[in-house]
Amino acid sequence: ANPAPSKGGRGRGGKSGAAEGEDGEGKGKGKGWGGKGWMWTPSGPNLPRERVTEAAVTGEVLEWRGSFGWLKPHGAVDHPQASKRDGKVWVHQQDLQEGMEPPSKGDVVQFQIYTDPSGLGAEEVVPF
Numbered sequence: 697a698n699p700a701p702s703k704g705g706r707g708r709g710g711k712s713g714a715a716e717g718e719d720g721e722g723k724g725k726g727k728g729w730g731g732k733g734w735m736w737t738p739s740g741p742n743l744p745r746e747r748v749t750e751a752a753v754t755g756e757v758l759e760w761r762g763s764f765g766w767l768k769p770h771g772a773v774d775h776p777q778a779s780k781r782d783g784k785v786w787v788h789q790q791d792l793q794e795g796m797e798p799p800s801k802g803d804v805v806q807f808q809i810y811t812d813p814s815g816l817g818a819e820e821v822v823p824f
Contacts, residue, residue: 741788743812748775752806754824757799763789767818780815787818
C-alpha cells in the first residue's frame with residue numbers, strides 16, 4: 697500500500713527528485729553545457745567581417761534606434777546577401793566616424809560595406 701501523501705509532496709509519497717526505478721537523469725545539470733555554463737560568442741558588431749566594397753558608397757539613413765540603424769545604399773550592391781532585408785544595410789554606432797553624432801532619418805552618409813553571418817553591414821561611416 698502507498699503511504700499517505702505528505703503536504704507539499706510531488707505525488708510520490710512526499711519524495712522529491714527521481715522516482716523509483718529512474719536513474720536521476722533529466723534533473724539538475726544537463727549534459728548539454730558540459731559544465732561550462734554560458735559561453736560568450738560574438739554577436740552584432742563583433743561578428744567576423746569581410747569587406748565587400750573596394751570604394752566607399754553613399755546612402756541614406758532609413759532609421760536610427762539608439763545604438764544602431766539601417767542604411768539604404770544609393771546604388772545596387774553586387775553581393776548574394778544584398779537581397780536580404782530588402783536591400784537595407786545594418787550599421788552600429790561603433791562603425792560611425794569617431795566624434796560623429798548619431799545620424800538622423802534622411803541623412804546622407806558615405807560608408808564601406810562588409811558582410812558577416814548576419815548579412816550586410818556598414819563600417820567607416822562618415823557624413824556626406
